[in-house]
Amino acid sequence: MxxxxxxxxxxxxxxxxxxxxxxxxxxxxxxxxxxxxxxxSKRESARRSMHSRDSLLRALNKTDTSINSLLQRVEQYTTTFNQINNNLSEGLDTADISQQLPSVVRRLNRMDSLAKTHKSSTLRYLFVLRDNLDRTQGKLEDWQSQLGDIDSGLVHNQKDLIRFFKDTTLRAAPTDSTLRRTYFNQLQSVRHLWRKTDSLNRTALLKVNLLQNEIAVAYNRILDQTDQIDLKIKRFAIKAISGESDYIWNTGLAYNDFKAALSSTIKLNRILLNYFNRNEKLTNLVGVVFLILVFIWVFYNRIKTFKNNDNPVAIFERAGYIYKDPIISSLLIGTAIIPYFYTHPPVVCLEAMFLISIIVSLLLTRKEHPKTYYFLFQLFWITIVYGASNLFIQISNIDRYTVLILSIVSIIIGYLFLKKCQKDPEGHLPNTCLVLKVFIGLQLLSLLLNISGRFSLAKIIGVTAVFNLWLLVIFYLVVQIILQGLYLQFQTKKDANSIINWIDFTLVEKKFKSILVTVAALLWGFTLLQNLNVDDWANDNVHDLLSESRTVGGASFTFRGFLIFIAVIWLSSVISRIISYFYDVSAQRVTDLSVLKKKNRTSALLIRLGVFSAGFLLAVAASGFPLEKLTIIISAFGIGIGFGLQNIVNNLVSGLILAFEKPIQIGDIIEVGNRSGTMKEIGVRSSKLLTSDGSEVIIPNGDLISQHVVNWTLSNSNRRIELMIATAYGADINHTKDLLKNMLSNREDIMTSPAPSVFLSGVSETSVDFKIFFWAADITTTNALKSTVLADIYDMLPRENVAIPSARKDLYLHFPEGMPVVGGDEKGEAK
Incomplete structure (x- = not known):
């Protein structure tokens, strides 16, 4: 060891x-x-340092420092999945659709069974079914759009989930064990969140797709049923024209059929009324609010007229409806206009509001048009029976005989009233005789059709004749009431700066009346198509006509785009005229020339040009006309300029120059050519000059640029006045000059700077002439000031013993001595 x-x-x-x-x-x-x-060198050192850093970064990217980008990517996915989970946890906005869809399907099943029964042989019943299908179709289209938006969001979520699943960069693992453990823990957490989110999103997407499929099936059923009902309507039209039954004397009364038709009519209209009240709550609320606003407007003007005018009775002579019957006048406006707020209201609702309008019209005509009231009162009871017959969804012989009697009675009372109108045309509504002739003609046609076995057509024409006659009376009264309300609005005393005081009511009444009459005519025509039961046919054909694409010279267009183009251009011209009108009024209300020039119309010209330009571009964009085709139009316009539009373009460009440079302004006193006067208007192509004799001279703008123009009020409104004063021969020159200068210097209506001046102009054998110069502050007072100064000089000179030359001359005759004087006296002097 x-x-x-x-x-x-x-x-x-x-x-x-x-x-x-x-x-x-x-x-x-x-x-x-x-x-x-x-x-x-320093450059080589910097280059080597850069290579060193690049090598270091490449090395680091291969090491554990790349974990930062991986963790950031995981964090992004976590945030995305949490957001998706939060949105899905709030629930899809499909609960109402899921709850209402079964009732819609049941309604479709019921309408399908009703369309196959014998009841659907009547036109009224077919149109009731068609209206219900149209309303249901509109609801399904809204649901499809709503579900489409939800489905798009879910599909986007699914794409985010799939992108995480296919992200290969997340498979890279750090070499460091600690970093690798941290990274895998977070990756495992986000994968768990992904599985949960993916499951929720797929479930929601499946639910929405199933709901879309159910709605698509219901929508296709509606289309099939609509085609089926349209085919029945087409067959019914052919049958109604050719004759659906025998002559009327070959049919007898059948009370059982009438009872069954009455029972079915009451039941169906009750169902339609309940459905209408349940699904049109918002529209009903809008109608109520509109009626309240009408009441407020009428009573506000009425009360203000009483408070702010010394003689309100004289004003109310032109507003008799609002003065005598403000409540029923307001009610008439509301009940006449509110039915047009709805898209497909049931006939029973329309007739209910129409009945209120008729009753109100009767009350108004009773006081204002007593001669017409008696005829309308008789027609009222006929209308009641016609309205009840119009609700029937089945044909019965009793109904047929009833319509026959109504036609005969309508012809009789219409003919008798026509004779009275022809004998005494005063005191009736406008065009009463013409309307009665059309009414009698339609009722006569209804009678003949009913007798010949074409009962459905007879009822349609009879109902149309009665209802649309009443509608003419109603719209006439509505227009009159609205105009009376506007009249009271203008008669109410306002603040001096109120815009009401700037508007001429006569002009507003003329223009607004034409607009009201046009709108009333359009509404009357729409109701006519509804009563004739051809509104859907007309709508489809007009839509096809307007939407069909046409090609001319390689350019595609539609009549819809063409109409939109015309409408936008017309609207631009209206806005331009309104701007021009208010500038005119503001100029007419100002008497001080300096203030008037601040409100000059040259700025209005630029605004009008801007409105026209913006309107043209909007019209082109809204109509769908390709903007690249404008180059062709501009080229053609350039060719037209080269051949024959030089003068017009010259005037247009001159108008722009006048608008920007402003050498002439509205209210300036100018001289151009042999004309002088006050500038009244500067237009796009020409301008108007108001002369002193009251004539208006139209001057092309090119003349105001090319000719010599004298502008007396360009920088100020001062004007120098020159007078010639003659005194008798022998007058003291200095004394006379002092007298004249003192008199001019002591006047308030003559400017002190520049000061008045007096010069000796000439001396002759009979007079001594002086020339006087002084300045008037306002050029409009030149003639009056000149007259006043001359009168004062005439009074002053004799008073100061300065003689004025006289036209009288003394003649002396000398005769040779010794010659007798004929007619002379004894001393030889001539007499």
């Missing part, structure tokens, strides 16, 4: 000695080599 120990110590000693010798030799060799090698 000792021998081994000694040998071991000896071996260690030899090794240490050898290391010392080797280190010394190496150090000496290194020193000799260092002395032998020349010094390296």
């Amino acid at each position: 000792k021998t081994i120990s000694i040998k071991s110590h000896s071996f260690k000693f030899l090794v240490a000695l050898w290391a010392i010798v080797f280190a010394g030799t190496a150090q000496q060799a290194y020193a000799q080599d260092k002395q032998a090698k020349p010094p390296i």
Whole structure:
């Protein structure tokens, strides 16, 4: 043991000695080599340092220091999986869909069975089924969109999970045991989290996909049932036109059929009404809020008119409906407009609100149009029966005879009232005779169709004639009430800076009335299509017409895009005109020229050009027209400029120059050519000059740039006035100059800087002429100031003993001595 120990110590000693010798030799060799090698440059040293660092980084990447990037990647996956777990733990927003889908499927089964019964042979029943299918289809489309968004999120989650599973960089293991143990622990934890997250996400994705499949099946069933009902409607139309029954005298009454039809109608409308109230709560709330706002607006204007006007009765002469019946006037506006808030309301709801509108219209016409009231009162009871008949979903002979009687009675009362209107046209609603002729014609057509066995068409035309006549009366009253409310709004006293005071009600009434009439006409036409039961057909055909792509000259377009383009351009022009109107009003309300110039319309011109440019670009973008095609249009426009649009483009560019440089502003007094006056408007192509005689001269903008223009008010509104004053020959020049200068210096309406000046202009055998210069602060007062100064000078000169030359001349005649004077006196002087 000792021998081994000694040998071991000896071996260690030899090794240490050898290391010392080797280190010394190496150090000496290194020193000799260092002395032998020349010094390296700084650039070479930096290059070697860079290579050294790169080698070190490459070495470190192969060692345990790469664990940092691995741990960061694991941490990122952990954060992603935790976020997915949190989102999935909150639950999918599919509970309502899962709960409502079974009831939708049951409803589809019921409608499928109803569509196959004999009841579906009536047009009303078919349209009831079609409306229900449309509403259900819309709900399923919303569900599909909602589930599609959820499915997209789950698919994105699954992609993140798959990316973790396929990430090969996580398979690298650190060489250090401690680091390797830490890394594998965290990797094991994230893998456990991955398995849990993957299971939850796959379960949710499967649930959503199953729900999507169920909705897709229901949606396809709706499409099939819709096609089936559309085919039945088409067959019914053919049958209704060709004749669905025999002549009316070959049919008898059948009370059992009427009872069954009545029972089915009540049952179905109750179901539809309950479904409507359950699913249209938000729309109902919007309708109630709208009605409340209408009441507030009407009563606010009414109360303000009473409070803020000395003679409110005189104002209410133009607002009789709001003055006498504010409650029913407000109710009429609400009940006439609220039905259009709904997409597919049941007929029973429409007729309920329509009945309220009719009753309110009767009350208003009773006071304002008593001659028309009697006819409308008779038509009211006919409308009640027509409305009840319109709800029937089955054909019965009693219903057919009822419609026949209604047609006859409508023709009689319409004809009698038409004769009265022709004899005494005053006091009736506008176009009453024309409307009555159309009404009688439609009722006569309904009568003939009913007699010939085309009962469904007869009912449709009869109901349309009555309902749309009432709708004309309702919309006429609604337009009048709204205009009366606006009139009261403008008559209410406002603050001086209120925008209401800046608007001309006559112009607003004219423009707004045309808009209201247009909207009312569109709504009336829409209701007409609904009453004729062709609204869906018209909607489908119009949609196809507008959406179909057409190609002209290699460019594709649709009529929808074309209409959008026109609408946006029209809206831009309306906004431009509104801006121009308010600038006009603001200019007319300001009397001080300096303030007027601050509100000049040159800035309005730039705004109008900006609105037009933005509107054009929006119109092109909204219409779907390819922007690259604009180059073709611009090229064609350039060719047009070269051939015949030079003057127009010149005026347009001149308008831009006037807008930016502002050599002329609204309110400036200018002279151009042989015209002078006040600048009234600077337009895009031309401008308007208001002359002193009241005429408006339209001047192309190019003339304002190319011709010599005298602007009297460019920098200020001062104007120099020059007068010529003549005194009698022999007047004291200095005294007269002092008198004139003192008189001009002591006036408040003459500027002191520059000071007035008086100069001797000329001396003749009959007069001494003076020239007077003074300045008026406001050019608009030039003529008045000149007149006042002349009058004062005329009064002052005689008072100061300064004679004014007279046109009278003395004539002296000398005759030779000895010649008799004819007509002379005894002394020989001529008389």
